[in-house]
Amino acid sequence: MIYWRKVLLSITAIACLWTAMVASVARADVMYPTYTRDNFDNVIFTQPAYTPLRMLGNDLTMPDPEQSDLIVSSPLQGPKDVFVDSRDHIYIADTGNSRIVHYDENYDFVRYIQPQESPFSSPEGVFVDEQGYIYVADTGNRRVVILDPEGYPIREIGRPESRFIPKDFKYDPIKLVADRRGFLYVVTLGGYRGLLQLDPEGGFQSFFGANKTPFSVLDAMKRALYTREMYENEISKLPGAISNVAVGPDGFIYTATSGGDVSHSQVKRLNYEGRNLLVNSEESTSGKSGGSLTFGESLISAYSAEGEKVQTQIVDLTVDPYGNISVIDRQYNYVNQYDAYGNLLFFWGGRSSPTSTQLGLIKNPVAIDVNSRNELFVLDDQENVLQVFELSEFGKLVYQANELTNQGFYAESEPYWKQVLDLNAQFGPAIHGLAKAAYQRGDYETAKELFRRGGNQVGFSDAFWQLRLQWFQERFSLFATLFLVLCCFYLIGSRYLNRLPWSAKRKRDKKSRNKVVEQLSHALYMLKHPIDGFTALRFENKGGYVGAIVILLGMYVSLLVYRIYTSFVFNKIEENAISAVTIFIQFAVIWIVWVVCNYLISSIYRGEGRFRDVFIGSAYSLIPFVLFAIPLTIISNGMTLSEQAIYQYLFYGLIVWVGAMFFWQVQALQNYGVGETVVNILLSLFAMLVMAVLAFIIVGLTNELRMFIYEVYQEVTLR
Structure with missing residues (x-):
């Protein structure tokens, strides 16, 4: 028995070793990395989705035109x-x-x-x-x-x-x-x-299926300000030209657009009217709906060394029998694969050696197609070959699971997605597929966490809505009873409220209050009477540095709580992605620059306020955010996307309130009229922009000087 157990263990070990060797050989055959991207825009490494199979076109021959009995090479x-x-x-x-x-x-x-x-x-x-x-x-x-x-x-x-x-x-x-x-x-x-x-x-x-002409804010300004003659002298703006076309298994016409100013909808699925159907939908893992999609992935900056924007160049596309879309980008030499809803699955590729042709690497892709076996064909007009790629085991697993999910078989797709997630714990489509499966079987808590992990705000909101509904239904009788008890208490107890002794409260009001408390109480007074309150800061010394610093600390805490704890429905951030130190530095720098610039502009532009007044008044202007940002954050965690309009109304109302406080602060402290206040604020913002540019230049020059000194030091020490 022991003998056979040893034999079995030996066979198992040999099989595992053989599997590892085969896997390593397969990975070695793939000359390029494969990536995906999550909904937080992070690039994720994945196992290869496709592996190179062979090349066609470089071994073609034909009879010699002069001597028909001879065969000569005739490659693509x-x-x-x-x-x-x-x-x-x-x-x-x-x-x-x-x-x-x-x-x-x-x-x-x-x-x-x-x-x-x-x-x-x-x-x-x-x-x-x-x-x-x-x-x-x-x-x-x-x-x-x-x-x-x-x-x-x-x-x-x-x-x-x-x-x-x-x-x-x-x-x-x-x-x-x-x-x-x-x-x-x-x-x-x-x-x-x-x-x-x-x-x-x-x-x-x-x-x-023509593309729309891009129309920017600058174009709108030109149209409003230019005369007819000036506008006619402008270079005509034309829509991006279609570079390729394909017909899908669904019968729709697909187009690819490259070049021009086209940064969205480079790939379109057109119906018989020529209307694009490939837009964000409820099936999109992006968690958005109704907007245009972006195609073409890159790992490097979207700007060249000269500062010019680098656009992807989608030169061709193909649609496989499952509706998945594969496109080639000639700018970065990537093959980009999306599902039928435009969700990114993979992107991969790479340039081959300048002096040789390598299997799987492409120098200049110009065309792509797919067969019924899901083998991809990428045509390279610089190498003059057709590269053939076959679907890997990991790719087959993803395709099978994604097809089941797209067809609505969420429970059936769950085992496959779990296998994918076991192989790559960060693979976004797998997280989204498992979230949908959990949502369908009623496990809304798990679905909510998975949707958050996958960056899907719509799915997160839907799962939370179901949890909120269940929570309210389970406690409805308690809330109804509590409401009735409170009403009865109010009706019965209101008769005896007037008999309670209020002398103690009056005595407390007469007691002298702490100076800091008085300064903070004045901040509350300013919420109702902002102009009088800021005037009192200037002429009655109602405020002070201590009170201002307390308000600034409260502003920092409120900002930190708002950035971290606002519901994921309205604040799409990764967990633990917010740094308290970074927020403090950003807030402190912007605040100090504003105070300095506003004081300097006010001193030049007939202002009467002192530096003390600008510092304290600017701090007091933040009191609406300090008081109401945290309550708004708490409220957001009980809201869904159905209440998004309410949340946005409250949030933007709070921002407008703070902006109005800054306006009244400048007007009252500097003794300006309305027009002078507007000019002062605009000049202050411009001065802040100039300071930012100067800081950028100084940092850049300092870095160059540091590198120069380091290179001189290396030159001296090496010699």
Whole structure:
């Protein structure tokens, strides 16, 4: 018995060692890291979602044109598009060689499609419908060519004629798809008007799915201030041009937009009206709804070294049979994967060596597609290869769990999500999936904590609403009884209240009060009579430094409590992400800079207040926040998103109240009129901005000087 137990343990140990070796080899084969991002915008490392499988296109051959019995190498040259049809056959638009390359589902070469009677010229797009008809965007010839399954041309579509097409419209087709009705959607080079929608006969129908022209605050100011002649001299602002198009398994048309000023909705799912359906919804893990989505991930700053904003360049997308969307970003060379609702699943990739072609690494991605086995095909027009990736075991687990969640089978998805979370405890989609499963089975407390952990404010609010409802229902009889008892006590006891001795209270009122207490009592008086109260600070010395410092400490405590303990419904922060020291430094710096700048501006701008008055008056102006921020924080923890309007009304009302106190403080202490007060405050804010810029410059120069001294020291010591 002992012998067999030892044998069994040995076999188990060998199996574990073999599994670890296989896993290490698999990880070693992946030349790039894989990431995801949580709803707090933190980048999370994950196991690889896809692993590189093979490369296609670099070993192509063809008969020598001069000696047909010889075979010469004919690799891809500057390919621009790849398409996988319903049979998993692969078609590549080999632009540099002016041909279409056809592979079968097993990656075996089938044929070159090169019609001899009407040769292609730099084709940049290819599409194959369910019947096997091949559509080619023959860019060099400015036409669309339709071929039968055997590769023989049956129709050409040139520039469509319509009075709705401007005369200056350039017809350079670069990408295309056809829907189930046979309608064509053609992407034209620089086509900011949208897709060119053509009927099955090639007739013009409309411009479809155009992007909106970005309109900033600066544009609004220009429109308001510029004359007509000045505005006409401005450079025309055009919407971002669509860079690629795909048709999903759901029949919707998907578009990708790159370049321009497009920072949201770079990927769209368009219905038959051309309206984008890919927006934040209740199924979004972001916890928001109704807004536009952002696509394209990066690990580095969104600004270049010159300070210019760097936009992602979404050049192509594909939709797998489950509705998951994979897009490629040429700016950062990442493959970004999102689920059917636009929630990020993974992003991964990396540049290959400048001197060699490496499996899995991409230099310049231009096209992407997916087959029925969820294998991804990424086309690289610099390496002239088609990279093939297969779904990893971790990726399969995530896809399976996410598909069940998106279909509403939350209980069935729970075991899979638990496995994912065991492998990666920070994987956001797994946390969100488990939260939905807990919510469905009525475990609202667990759901609430998971939604908070996953950064989903909508889910957190819904779970809390259910808990609040249950809590109130269980205690309704107690509250009703307590209310009746209090009413009876009030009706019966009010008759005897007037008989109680109040002499003790009168004696206490006559006693002299502490000076600090008097200063704080004056702060309360200012809530009702702000102008008189600030005037009394200046001429009657009703306030003092001690009282001001006490109020400032109260402001710091109130600010700290508000930042940390406001309900997650209205304050999306990570647990333990708030630093008390950081809040103190920020508050102290802003406060001191305001007092100094306001005093200096007041001294120059005919002000009468002393530094003492500005310091004390500015502190007293904060009393509304000191008194009401903590009660508002407590109230927020009993509210849901249904009461968001009430919370925002109270919060912004408190901010406006504090702002009004500062206005009245400057007006009363400096003896200004309304117009002079406005000018003083604006100049003070401008002075604060100047001081911030100067501080930034000084810190930067100090750091440069420190580095210079350190380098000189190293140079001297090394020699």
